Amino acid sequence: MKFFEIVYTMVSKIPSGRVATYGQIARMVGNPRASRAVGYALHVNPMPGAVPCHRVVNREGRLAPAFAFGGTDAQRQLLEAEGIAVSEDGYVDMKRYQWDGKTEEVRRFKKGEAPQETAQKEE
DNA sequence: AAAGTGACGTCCG
DNA sequence: GCGGACGCCACTT
Incomplete structure (x- = not known):
């Protein structure tokens, strides 16, 4: 499994x-x-539909400055469509919408792909 | 082939 | 708390 994947x-x-x-x-x-x-x-492989890059923002909660096809505006539309409030500046309320990342799938994935303290094996 | 760069973030001073 | 430097991975020149 590659990093990007x-x-x-x-x-x-x-x-x-x-x-x-x-x-x-x-x-x-x-x-x-x-x-x-x-x-x-995400920049090199937007994977439209499969990878919702519009849901990924920086630490400040600001949207990507150079999002494809319309920049921040397009990304804003997508987020608002999902019920996320976006400021005119392209900022989202992080303390409200930030993902926990504690989904079952993710949890299992991390256990299987991200060996942190256990002995890892290189393919 | 080496160095530079980019939708960022963390560490050090 | 702020500013500067480094780190990460793949890609480009």
Whole structure:
């Protein structure tokens, strides 16, 4: 499983009406500092439909400045459509909409793919 | 092939 | 609390 694939998997598991941060996903994959790589992953492979990149925002709760096809505006539309309030500046209320990341699927996925203290095996 | 870059975040000073 | 530097992964020049 490649790093990017894990990122896509996690993002695709973000429930509707919730948002996640790059750093949050980075921790999930086992690299707390890989936030940049996470963003880049979504950037190079938007995977329309399968990976709701619009639900991923930065630590400030701001939407992507260069979101495809209309930038922040398009992303705002998608979020509002899911019931997420977005400011004119393109900010979302993190303390209200930030994803817990405690979904069953994610939990199992992390146990199986992100060995943290246990002895890990390299393929 | 090495260095630079990018939808970011954390650490150090 | 703020500013600067580094780290991450894949891609580009």
